[in-house]
Amino acid sequence: MKKIIASLLLLGFAYNATAQNALKTPMHFQSILQAGLLAGKTEPSFGVQTINGVRWKQISAGIGAGIDNYVFRTIPVFIDLRADILKSKNSPFVFADAGPQFQWVQDHQKAGSFFNPEYKSGFYFNAGAGYSIYLFKRNTLTLSAAFSLKKVNESLYTYCDFVACPEQKPTINKYTFRRLAVMAGWTIW
């Protein structure tokens, strides 16, 4: 799993050169690397994402992946759509992400010692607005805030050890987390 994430993050940088060449055409490559805070009712957590795709005029579309450590660590993989509102170098923008996510729950995030928990991650959705600030050449700083939703199902099996147990049905907790995602990012286009 760690290798996959590292590969996805590096992918964003690898596309830099491609993006520079692509700028000569109306449709060109765009890579975003962003990180920030996920704040909700529970303790705030760190999140990081990379989104790679194509940009056409003020509109872009891409595929993203990241690490979302809010309550249960998950790996969202999503489609990202975004649009600049102005044609100027500095512009507000809106965006929306949606897709599945994969569980990568840390031990300390799992249910207590009397349970044998299993996790299944579900839908991930993120939508918000931001402001992009031109830095130099085709490099932009982006600041954004979004409504971010993720769903996780937790199945709790009562731990049964000494001899095999009677068949049991787990308690299933269906979590829905609605957070504010505040991100700062670096965009190459």
Add this chain to the structure above:
Amino acid sequence: MRKIYPLSFLLIIILFAGCFKDDCKSIHRIYKPVFKTLTQVRAGIASEAAQPVKVAGKIYLYKNYIFLNEPGAGIHVIDNSDPSNPKNISFINIPGNYDLAIKGNYLYADSYSDLVVLNIADPKHAVSKTFKNNVFPRQSYYYYYTSTVNPDSVLVPVDYIMTDTLVNCDTYNSWIAYDYVATPNSSQVFTTAVPSKGIGGSTARFTVLNDYLYTVDYYALHSFDITNASDPEPIHDEAITVTGGVVETIYPSNNNLFIGTSNGIFIYSVAGGGIPTYTGQFGHFTACDPVIADNSNAFVTLRSGTACQGFNNELEILDIATDITNPSLIKTYSLTNPRGLTKDGNLLFICDGADGLKLYNAADINNLSLLKTIGGFEANDVIAWNKIALVTAGDGLYQYDYSNTNNVKLLSKISINQK
């Protein structure tokens, strides 16, 4: 204009602040109990037609029969006259049963917090003889909500109407309170050990020694005089409290009882008229720990795991010959996730979790040599008798012929059928 956009952006965050919340819905199975009186329930404690084994619990070998506990439900009776072709001949229906021991023609079993005595002169047609009310109060079930032990008045939930319900996780703890029960409780799962004419496994919690039945529950040792085998009498008004963490197993050797607890081994002598007297102990790291013993040594397996806590997976061999009041550690051997164990002469059998059954030459306890690993199943407990090893595993009951340790042969397997 440029200043308006960041301000709008902040305004949106403030407006939507109420949307940022977490919620959790929990799916629970509600069990609505169906009751019978205890008298009605006891009328049903008897032999029935053979049933498929769903879960292999504790085992007890008596004459040509294997008594295999079905946790919480009763005991399968298996005619083992031909170990290569065991026959499941009947099922003794005993609600809330996890443990058993046998003396002569009488089988002692727990039924929740009651002790049940059955006549098994004809093992296929067991007949209940005696019921001792609430003698294991820590396993209390139907007495918990009543002030009487009159079996005509005590109501027992015998079945459940099940429905799945979605509730808020936050409200669950207060909501669940009393409509009841039915979480299988692993720590009530226990059995027996080595009487003169029968053999139990090392994970036993019932055992017969001479004219006494000894049982353990979470924190206590119970003793019963079974001189009159059909009518056990508690020796003490109250059980002996064992202060060594959670009590797990009991094993008789000579005139001593070896009690495995989560924090150590406790030894009680029963030389004085069957009444247990504390003799000694050996502490270890917190772990699950079946124990067996011979004249010179005690063999303890320590196992880690969620319920067992701890981090050790090993066999400890203790010296009990030099000073049984103060057992000392001789040697430790690393294992994978050991459970039950047994010894036949110099052969030591250890159920090592997913590794299966391991067979050691234990002639030199300072240098155990692994003779054979029989894998392919998750072994829980083992009885070795007459060159046949009975192994309970996650997928059934296995029997192996170990008369030639270079060529251990599978004689038979009774598969479990969970459907």
